[in-house]
Every structure is written in C-alpha cells, then in structure tokens.
Amino acid sequence: MKKLADYMPEISMCVRCGTCRSTCPTLITLGRETASARGKLTLFDACISGEIELSDTFVKHISECLLCGACQQSCPNSIPVPEIIMAARAEIINDRGLPLITSAIMKGLRDPDGFVGKTLKLASFAQRVIFKDTSNTGGLQRRLPLPYITDERLVPPLAKRFFLDEIPLNPPFSKGEIKSPRVGFFAGCLINYVMPDIGLSSLKVLEKTGAAVIVPHGQTCCGMPAISMGDFEDARALALINLEVFEAHDLDFITTSCATCTDGLKNKFRKLLEDESPELKRRVDVFCSKVRDITDLLVNELKLPASMSDLKVSEDGAVVTYHDPCHLRRGLGIKDEPRELIETAGFRIKEMKHPCRCCGLGGSFSITNYDLSSEINMLKAEDIKGTGAEIAATACPGCMVQLRDGLHKIDARVEVKHIVELLADRMG
Amino acid sequence: MLSELVIRSLQVIAGSDNVLTSKEDRLCYAYDATNQIFLPDAVVFPSNAEDVSKVLKLANTERFYVTPRGAGTGLSGGSIPVSGGVVLSLERMRRILRIDTENLIAVVEPGVVNFELQMELGKAGLFFPPEPTSMRYCTIGGNIAECAGGPRSVKYGVTRDYVLGLEVVLPTGEIMEAGTQTVKGVTGYDLTRLMVGSEGTLGIVTKATLKLLPFPKAVNTILAIFNNDYMAGDAAAEIMNAGVNPSAVEFMDMTSVKCTRESERFDFQADSGALLLIELDGERESLERRAGAVSDICLRKGASDVRVVPSKKEVKDLWWLRRSILPSLVKIRPHKMVNDVVIPMSVVSEFLQEVREIERGKVIIIACFGHAGEGNIHVNILFDKNNAEEAGKAKEAVDDIINLTIRLGGTISGEHGIGMTKRVYAGMELHPVAVEVMKNIKEVLDPNGILNPGKVLTEAMSGKQ
Numbered sequence: 001m002k003k004l005a006d007y008m009p010e011i012s013m014c015v016r017c018g019t020c021r022s023t024c025p026t027l028i029t030l031g032r033e034t035a036s037a038r039g040k041l042t043l044f045d046a047c048i049s050g051e052i053e054l055s056d057t058f059v060k061h062i063s064e065c066l067l068c069g070a071c072q073q074s075c076p077n078s079i080p081v082p083e084i085i086m087a088a089r090a091e092i093i094n095d096r097g098l099p100l101i102t103s104a105i106m107k108g109l110r111d112p113d114g115f116v117g118k119t120l121k122l123a124s125f126a127q128r129v130i131f132k133d134t135s136n137t138g139g140l141q142r143r144l145p146l147p148y149i150t151d152e153r154l155v156p157p158l159a160k161r162f163f164l165d166e167i168p169l170n171p172p173f174s175k176g177e178i179k180s181p182r183v184g185f186f187a188g189c190l191i192n193y194v195m196p197d198i199g200l201s202s203l204k205v206l207e208k209t210g211a212a213v214i215v216p217h218g219q220t221c222c223g224m225p226a227i228s229m230g231d232f233e234d235a236r237a238l239a240l241i242n243l244e245v246f247e248a249h250d251l252d253f254i255t256t257s258c259a260t261c262t263d264g265l266k267n268k269f270r271k272l273l274e275d276e277s278p279e280l281k282r283r284v285d286v287f288c289s290k291v292r293d294i295t296d297l298l299v300n301e302l303k304l305p306a307s308m309s310d311l312k313v314s315e316d317g318a319v320v321t322y323h324d325p326c327h328l329r330r331g332l333g334i335k336d337e338p339r340e341l342i343e344t345a346g347f348r349i350k351e352m353k354h355p356c357r358c359c360g361l362g363g364s365f366s367i368t369n370y371d372l373s374s375e376i377n378m379l380k381a382e383d384i385k386g387t388g389a390e391i392a393a394t395a396c397p398g399c400m401v402q403l404r405d406g407l408h409k410i411d412a413r414v415e416v417k418h419i420v421e422l423l424a425d426r427m428g
Numbered sequence: 429m430l431s432e433l434v435i436r437s438l439q440v441i442a443g444s445d446n447v448l449t450s451k452e453d454r455l456c457y458a459y460d461a462t463n464q465i466f467l468p469d470a471v472v473f474p475s476n477a478e479d480v481s482k483v484l485k486l487a488n489t490e491r492f493y494v495t496p497r498g499a500g501t502g503l504s505g506g507s508i509p510v511s512g513g514v515v516l517s518l519e520r521m522r523r524i525l526r527i528d529t530e531n532l533i534a535v536v537e538p539g540v541v542n543f544e545l546q547m548e549l550g551k552a553g554l555f556f557p558p559e560p561t562s563m564r565y566c567t568i569g570g571n572i573a574e575c576a577g578g579p580r581s582v583k584y585g586v587t588r589d590y591v592l593g594l595e596v597v598l599p600t601g602e603i604m605e606a607g608t609q610t611v612k613g614v615t616g617y618d619l620t621r622l623m624v625g626s627e628g629t630l631g632i633v634t635k636a637t638l639k640l641l642p643f644p645k646a647v648n649t650i651l652a653i654f655n656n657d658y659m660a661g662d663a664a665a666e667i668m669n670a671g672v673n674p675s676a677v678e679f680m681d682m683t684s685v686k687c688t689r690e691s692e693r694f695d696f697q698a699d700s701g702a703l704l705l706i707e708l709d710g711e712r713e714s715l716e717r718r719a720g721a722v723s724d725i726c727l728r729k730g731a732s733d734v735r736v737v738p739s740k741k742e743v744k745d746l747w748w749l750r751r752s753i754l755p756s757l758v759k760i761r762p763h764k765m766v767n768d769v770v771i772p773m774s775v776v777s778e779f780l781q782e783v784r785e786i787e788r789g790k791v792i793i794i795a796c797f798g799h800a801g802e803g804n805i806h807v808n809i810l811f812d813k814n815n816a817e818e819a820g821k822a823k824e825a826v827d828d829i830i831n832l833t834i835r836l837g838g839t840i841s842g843e844h845g846i847g848m849t850k851r852v853y854a855g856m857e858l859h860p861v862a863v864e865v866m867k868n869i870k871e872v873l874d875p876n877g878i879l880n881p882g883k884v885l886t887e888a889m890s891g892k893q
Contacts, residue, residue: 012762016463017755018501022543022564031519031539032456032473033500039456042465046455057452076752077759078689 001232001271004087005048011084013077014041020071020081025358026064029375034061037071037081044088054095062088063369066362066376067228069330083271089230098231102364106234109189109221110241117162120193124158131155139404150370154405156194163187163196167203167215181301183211184251184290186242188261189221190397198397201424202257202294208427209302218245222256224264227272228363236272243287254290255297257420259396260363263331266291293328295395295419299337304423305344320347320422321389323380323403324356325396338395338419345422347391352383361402373402374409381406384414391415393422430469430514434490438472438514441482446473446520457515460500460507461562461754462766462849468495468509473520477595477603477634483516484632485601487878495880496628498538498570501562503754503766504847506574506627510882516632518569524548525635532640533592533609538569538633554640557584560843561751572633575625577843579676579707579750582668582801584641586843588624595635596623599874609637622869627845628880630873644675644709648719649737651746652726656701657681657784657796661777663729664704664800668773670725672718676707677801678750684797684808687756690749700732704800705746753797754806760793761810763819765826766849769833770842771803779836783807786828790821804842830856834892846884854884860891 020037021027027035034040043061046052067082075081098106108116131140139154149155164187183206191199199215206213219242223235242265246254256262266288273284298304320342328334335356342349360366360376384392384407392403392414403416430438438447448454448471457471469492474480487494493513500507509515522539529552536545542556542563549555558571560578570576572594577586593607607613607620623631654660657679664677680703685691696703704726708718719736726734737743757764771779780796787794798806807829811822830840830853839857840846846854855863866885870877 013758015461015755015758016459016500017461018499018562018565019752019755021499021501022541031522033517033519034453034456036456042455042459043452046452052451052455055450055452057450061452076688076755 001090001274002087004044004084004091007044007084007087008048010079011041011044011048013079014038015077016042017076019074019076023070023074025066025068025070025360025376025379026372029372029379030064035064037075037079040065040081040085041079044084047088054092059092059096062092063365064372066326066358066360066365068326068358068362070326070356070358073330086227086230089228090232091230093230098229102229102231103234106226106231109234110237120158121162124160127158131157133157139408152409153370154408156401156404158193159196161196163192163199164215164217164219166196166200169217181211181252182250183213183297184246184249184254185213185215186219186222186246186254186256186261186265187215188256188258188397190401191258195397195400195418198257198418198420201418201420204424204427205298205304205420206255206294206302209298209304209307211302214249216245216249222258222261222264223272224260224268225363227264227268232272235268239269239272243283246287247283251290253292253297253301254287255292255294257294257395257418258398259293259325259328259331260398262291262293263327267331293332293334293395295328295337295341296332296334299340305340308344308426317347318391319350319387319389320391320393321350321352321384321387322355323352323359323384323392323394323399325394325399326356326358328395329356338393341419341423342393345419345426347422350387350389352387354379354383357383359399359402359406361398363398366402374406377402377406378410381410381412385410385412389414391417391422393417393419395419430492431490434486434492435470437486437490438470438483441486442472442474442479446475447471457497457500457517458509460502460505462503462505462508462847464505464508466508466510467512468515469512471515471517473517475520477597480516480597480632480634481601481603483514484597484599484878487514488600488876491876491878493878493881496569496573496632498567498573499541499565501566502570502574502847503768503844504574504627504841504849506845506847506880506883507570508848510848513878518567518632521634527552527554529554531609532642534638534640536568536636536638538567538572538636540568542566542568542571549640550643553643555643556590556638556640557581558587558590561754568636568638569633572624572636573626573628574845575843577799577802577804579678579799581843582677582799583673583675583709588621590639591620591624591636592639593637594620594623594633596631596633598631599876599879603634604631607637611639625845627847627884629870629883630879632879646709646712646715647675648708648715649743649746650706650708650719650722650726651735651737652704652706652723652731653696653700653733654702654704654729654731655699657780658777659730660702660704661780661800663726663731665773665776666725666729667706667722668801670721672708672721673710674706674722674801675709676705677799678705678797679703679800679805680705680750680753680797681795683760683793683795684753684757685749687759687795688749688752689756690745690752693745694749697732705750750797753795754808757795757808757810760795761812763811763813765809765811765822766844767807767809767826767829768841768844769805769807769829769838771805771833771836771838773803775836776800776803776805779805779832779838782832783829786825786832790825792818792821792825794825799842802842803838848882851884851886851889855886855889856892858889858891863889863891
C-alpha cells in the first residue's frame with residue numbers, strides 16, 4: 001500500500017476550487033472547511049512537508065470522513081481522497097498504535113472459530129439483559145451505561161444463531177462436473193453475526209436462478225473495517241485467509257450481499273496486496289475478477305429479472321425508495337441493477353432527493369463520531385420519509401443498521417429491507 | 429499575532445467553539461480558489477450581525493485585521509488574509525430568511541450557498557439569475573462582495589442587478605441598512621451598489637434582499653464547433669446583434685475543453701479549435717425560430733458543426749464540462765494566472781487573435797474560455813512556477829494581455845474582482861480622480877484600515893496617465 005507521502009502528486013492536483021464542498025456530507029453537516037476534502041488535502045500537504053505534526057487536531061479532522069467518495073466523484077481532477085485519507089490513518093496508527101481492544105478484535109477475526117465468534121455467541125445470549133427490545137423497530141436500546149453507545153441509539157441485536165453456523169459444510173465443487181454457474185457466497189460480519197436472514201434470502205434467490213451455490217467454510221471478515229481505520233496489516237492477513245478459503249472451491253463467481261464487502265474484496269483487496277510476489281498477485285487478480293455484488297450478478301449473469309418477469313410491477317405494488325450504498329454506487333459504479341431488482345420483486349420505486357448521499361455510518365466512524373454520524377443520518381431519514389415510501393430498500397447491511405437507527409429517531413414508520421429479502425419474500 | 433486578551437475577547441463574543449486558533453484549523457482558512465496560502469491568526473464564526481459588529485469594534489480598538497470569507501471559492505484572493513489577523517467565516521450564517529413569491533424577493537444570510545437558494549426558489553418556479561460557474565458551492569455573500577456574474581449574465585445581468593437591499597456591518601462596527609425591498613428606489617445615494625462588488629473592503633454583508641425572476645418556460649441549447657477561436661468570437665458577436673436574446677453564449681477553446689474529464693463523452697474532431705455553447709430560453713414557440721437564426725449565423729461564420737443538443741443528459745454533461753475547465757487546467761501545467769478581462773464585442777475576435785500571437789511569441793500555453801456574448805474572456809496563462817524561465821514568460825504574457833485589453837477599450841476584470849492578484853494592474857485602467865475618490869471612501873468608512881487589507885487599492889495607485 002502507498003504511504004501518505006507517495007500521494008503527493010495526487011494531493012498537488014488539488015487547486016482548491018471548492019467543488020468538494022458541494023457534496024461532502026460531513027461538510028454539509030459541520031459547515032466547516034476542515035471537514036472538506038480541500039481542507040484535508042491542505043493538511044496532508046502541510047503534514048508531508050513537515051509544517052504540522054500528527055497532532056490531536058489533525059487526528060480529529062482526519063477522523064471526520066466517511067470515506068463515502070462523494071468528493072472524488074465530484075472533483076474535476078478525480079483526486080482519490082478516500083484512499084489518501086486511509087493512508088493518513090495508517091500513518092496515525094503507525095505513530096500511535098491501534099486501541100488495544102480494536103487490535104485484539106482484528107487479530108481475533110483471523111480465526112473464524114476463535115474468541116471473537118465465541119464472545120459474540122455469549123453476547124447474543126446476554127444481550128437481552130443489557131439492552132431492551134424496542135419491538136417492531138428491529139433494534140435494541142441500552143439498559144445500562146455502555147461505552148460508545150448512547151441512550152437513544154438503536155443497536156441491531158446479534159442473531160440467535162449465526163449465519164455460518166446454520167449452513168452445512170459443503171465439499172468443494174469438483175472440476176467440470178456442474179454446468180450451471182458455480183457461485184461462492186461470502187457472508188461478511190454483519191450478515192453472519194447480526195442479519196443471517198439476509199444471507200438465507202441470498203442463498204434462496206441465488207438457487208432460484210439455478211446457480212450452484214456454496215458457502216465456503218473458514219471465511220472471515222472482508223477487512224474493510226481495518227482498512228478504513230488504516231490498519232493495513234490486519235486487513236492483509238484477513239485477505240489472505242479469504243483468498244485461500246475461496247480458492248479451494250472451483251468457482252465462477254464470488255458474491256456478497258454487502259456492498260462494503262464487495263468493494264473490499266473486489267477493489268481494496270487488490271490494493272492491499274499490490275506489493276506481493278507476482279504469483280500471489282496473479283491469484284489475487286483471479287479472485288478479484290470473480291467478485292460480483294449480488295445485485296450485479298443476479299441481473300447481468302444469472303438473468304433473474306427475465307426468469308421472474310411474470311412478477312413485474314403491479315399497479316398496487318407497495319412503494320419502495322432505494323438508498324444507494326456508497327460502496328456500490330461510487331465504489332463499483334452499480335446503480336441500475338438494484339433498481340431493476342426492486343421492480344422485479346413487484347414494487348414501484350419512488351426516488352428520494354439524494355439517493356446516493358452517504359447514510360453516515362462509515363464503519364467505525366459511527367462509533368468514534370456518533371453525533372456527527374447521527375446528524376448526517378437525520379438528513380437521510382428525512383429524505384426517505386419525504387418520499388412517503390413504505391419500504392426503504394438498500395443493498396448493504398451496514399446502511400440498514402444506520403437507516404433503522406435514523407428512521408426510529410424521527411419516528412418514521414418505514415421498513416428497512418435488503419433487496420434480496422424483497423426478492424425472497426416475493427418467491428414465497 | 430493576536431494577544432491572549434484578543435483571543436479571549438473573541439471567544440466571549442462568538443463562543444469558544446467558534447474561535448479556532450490551532451495551525452491545522454487556520455491552514456484550512458488560509459486559501460481560496462487562487463490556491464495561495466496566507467495563514468490567519470484566528471478564525472471566527474459569527475452567528476449574527478451583532479457578533480460581526482463586536483468583532484469589528486474589537487478590531488478597531490485592538491488594531492487587528494479582519495478578512496471576511498464565504499466559501500473561499502473566489503478567483504482573485506478576496507478572502508485570503510494576506511496580512512494575517514482574523515478570518516471572519518460566514519459559514520454559520522446560512523439561513524434563507526424569507527422567500528416572498530408575491531413580490532419576487534428573497535431575504536438571505538450571506539453564508540447561503542447559491543445552489544441551495546436556487547433549489548428552494550425552484551420549488552416556487554423562481555430563480556436568482558446570477559449563477560456563477562461555482563454556483564454549487566459559492567455563497568451569496570461572496571457573490572455580492574465580488575459582484576459575481578456567470579453564463580446567464582449575458583441576458584440577465586450580474587449580481588448588482590439583483591440586490592435590492594443590504595444589512596451591512598461597516599468596518600467600524602456600525603450596523604447599516606441600505607437600499608429597499610422594492611424593485612425601484614432612488615432615495616439617497618445608492619449605498620447598496622457601493623457595497624456590491626466592494627470585495628469585502630467596505631463592509632461585511634450580514635443580510636441581503638434579492639430580486640427574483642420566474643423560471644423561463646423552456647430552454648434550448650445549441651453546440652457549435654469552429655476550427656479556430658476567431659471564427660467563434662465573430663459568431664458570438666453576431667449572435668448578440670441578431671435579436672435572439674440568448675441566455676448564454678459560452679466560448680471554450682480546445683485546450684480548455686480537452687483537459688476536462690467530461691470531454692471524453694464527446695467525440696470532438698482533431699481539427700476543432702473552439703466551441704460555442706449557446707442557450708436560448710423563453711416561450712417554447714419562439715425557441716425553434718431563434719435556434720434556427722443562431723445556427724444560420726454559426727454556419728455562415730464557418731462552423732464545422734452546429735446542432736441543437738438533443739438530450740437533457742448531454743446538456744448537463746456540456747455544462748459540467750464548462751464548469752470544470754478552470755480546476756482541470758492543472759492537468760496541463762501546475763500553475764495558472766487567471767485573467768478575467770472584458771473586451772468590447774466588436775473586437776473580441778481581434779483580441780483572441782492577438783492572444784494567440786502572445787502565446788506563440790512567449791512559447792507558453794494560454795487557455796481561453798468564457799462568456800463570449802459579453803466579451804468576458806477568461807484568459808489563463810499556464811505555467812510551472814518552479815521553472816523560472818517559464819514563470820517569467822507567464823508574467824510577461826499577463827502584462828501583454830492587460831495592456832492589450834486596455835488598448836482595446838476593455839476592463840481587466842468582469843466578475844472575479846481585483847482582490848490581491850490584480851491590484852498592480854487596476855491603476856492602469858482607473859481614472860486618477862476615480863482612484864482618489866475610492867481612496868477617500870475607503871478612508872471614511874475604514875479609518876483604521878482593518879477590513880480586508882491588501883485588496884483592490886494600493887497606496888501607490890494613482891490612476892492611468
């Protein structure tokens with residue numbers, strides 16, 4: 001991975017025109033230049049030239065970014081700001097180290113049967129003691145004081161049984177035996193530990209298309225939480241585990257129902273391992289080229305809409321509004337496929353005003369900067385409410401956690417669903 | 429440097445969260461779109477006119493400089509704190525106070541982003557005609573301070589034509605109301621117009637009453653491609669005399685077009701030299717006839733291709749292309765000197781020819797684009813300041829272009845302002861008596877010289893010979 005100073009050519013492409021001010025959700029909320037990409041690039045420049053140090057103020061400003069990529073998209077010179085921010089965060093970690101707990105979790109994730117899974121299982125058991133169920137919102141609120149989690153925050157409950165524990169162990173596909181596309185499903189942490197139903201719906205929908213689907217055992221976190229914190233070392237270790245686990249099966253495609261995981265596996269993975277041996281890089285290329293978001297795979301390869309055409313939009317179909325996850329829209333350029341699938345499932349789409357504005361989750365951002373995250377979330381929740389839709393659909397479990405919290409806060413009765421859930425429900 | 433006492437007083441005035449003093453924070457308020465850096469000693473975020481007034485009164489007693497700032501997107505350094513002191517950022521004052529659809533006026537705070545106002549007005553079928561190219565992120569306060577223009581000013585005029593009244597905090601801290609809530613009004617001297625375009629040197633706008641217009645019923649966009657600049661310049665002049673009343677006549681040379689990422693979406697021929705992007709608005713029935721007239725003129729002036737842009741998507745792409753030229757020029761050379769000259773329509777073509785001669789003579793790249801329908805051409809000299817020879821030639825080229833502009837009866841700035849970057853040239857254009865009057869006005873309003881120092885006027889300025 002490139003170091004902060006290696007980005008000097010990109011940083012000096014910033015002419016400080018200010019275009020990024022019009023799209024940055026943290027700037028729109030904070031109303032301060034320090035939140036803008038232009039401001040941060042100025043700080044990086046000063047940091048590289050030694051004019052300022054990795055001070056607390058610097059660290060705070062660098063933490064105030066969702067990595068949503070809106071600035072890069074609007075920038076006339078397409079400066080890869082999120083990538084540069086991650087490099088800066090890596091610099092900060094090198095300087096200050098990771099918080100102990102974070103470091104332990106990241107290392108623990110390397111062993112899928114290790115302490116992280118066991119601890120979460122215990123927590124799944126104990127959560128009703130610590131949290132109260134705010135029924136019909138799909139979330140929990142705390143009963144006792146907890147670090148990082150405020151009174152009003154709606155926290156998604158851990159699943160009673162984790163997704164990967166539900167799925168039988170599959171033997172690898174043998175070469176050439178199966179004609180239909182062989183698809184490996186990557187669950188990711190949120191689907192595994194919190195929303196196994198999305199995983200189950202995904203498998204149901206994939207199988208409906210006639211694909212041969214397996215869920216390789218031993219898979220772990222995609223590494224995105226580590227990458228976005230700038231912890232490239234742990235992310236690299238996780239990437240190598242996933243690489244081996246999926247290579248063991250003879251797959252045509254690797255798919256996930258989490259936009260963040262797709263972006264991680266398809267794009268960040270390659271960057272993480274760009275300094276490795278040619279042999280390993282070749283394996284990574286093969287892996288990355290197989291990774292497809294489930295919405296993209298269902299529409300463009302498995303032709304699901306055609307096979308469900310009898311279920312097309314009915315006049316009385318419920319109204320759905322679609323939130324574009326940053327990692328899908330800007331990370332992978334996918335915008336039409338999710339909408340097509342919503343219509344395939346028989347719903348009418350009513351667009352919100354800013355469908356591709358970030359929900360404000362930004363991974364650990366929502367923990368370290370909860371107030372700001374919440375304020376950005378409010379913009380999204382009001383936008384959704386304004387459509388009058390009964391359902392807010394998206395393609396990322398992370399966004400779903402955030403949307404539920406936001407909609408709960410403004411007391412909007414809008415159900416938050418993953419697109420694969422809409423499809424699976426429709427299939428009955 | 430500001431004393432501890434001053435910092436504490438500023439904190440009392442604006443609240444301690446609204447006073448920034450760390451170097452990291454100050455760096456983010458040290459620049460604008462001219463891409464130069466001058467560190468302020470503190471950044472203060474007032475929330476109302478009283479805060480602004482108190483800061484200015486303190487500045488007069490404690491003698492520190494104050495530089496007002498909107499979004500920091502100006503192109504002449506107007507919001508850069510050249511001499512340090514306090515940057516007064518109006519980002520927090522971003523409320524739209526009133527939209528009066530019966531009387532077609534809006535009352536806003538200075539930190540409102542132009543585009544956000546347009547969005548709100550759009551709901552009522554109205555718009556605020558000044559739409560500078562940076563409209564998505566620049567503020568109304570900045571538009572007023574610089575008297576911003578933009579593509580549509582060819583038909584609708586500039587910011588000064590749409591500011592009816594102002595609440596301004598004078599450099600000494602008094603809060604003054606000027607102007608009217610009505611479209612006409614001649615009671616007393618026109619202090620509103622004195623303030624509009626004064627580049628934050630005579631007062632800080634804290635509230636503005638703006639004139640609005642109903643949104644045009646229909647719009648037609650025409651793209652014409654020419655082999656060279658002069659033909660395009662000629663065509664622009666003729667379009668302005670043809671009675672078709674265009675709402676934009678934008679000129680772009682191919683150096684400008686090709687550096688934008690949007691240009692990849694269009695297959696411009698290799699021998700294309702310049703584009704005209706022409707917009708007509710008004711009653712739907714009239715559009716076709718007017719578009720036909722525009723096409724005829726372009727073809728007669730030698731356009732190799734003229735077409736009415738068919739889809740909304742393509743129109744949007746063309747405007748994005750136009751709006752992203754200036755920041756994209758960095759792909760050609762790392763630095764630029766942005767000139768914003770206005771030339772009488774009849775000699776625009778001649779001007780463009782002479783600019784190309786300067787370009788060839790100095791062996792330097794010059795990118796030209798702008799609002800050709802008004803003769804407002806942005807002449808950008810591209811160079812690398814780390815290359816002494818090139819930087820020297822760039823400076824000479826700017827001198828030549830300024831001289832040429834004045835010789836042809838033009839003005840050195842149409843809409844970007846004089847700021848810090850063009851002060852040395854302003855004296856070449858201004859009449860000596862006018863310079864004297866300007867200096868007196870500044871002296872009367874700002875006796876201690878605390879507001880936005882180092883802008884517009886220089887001590888040595890005496891006016892043209």
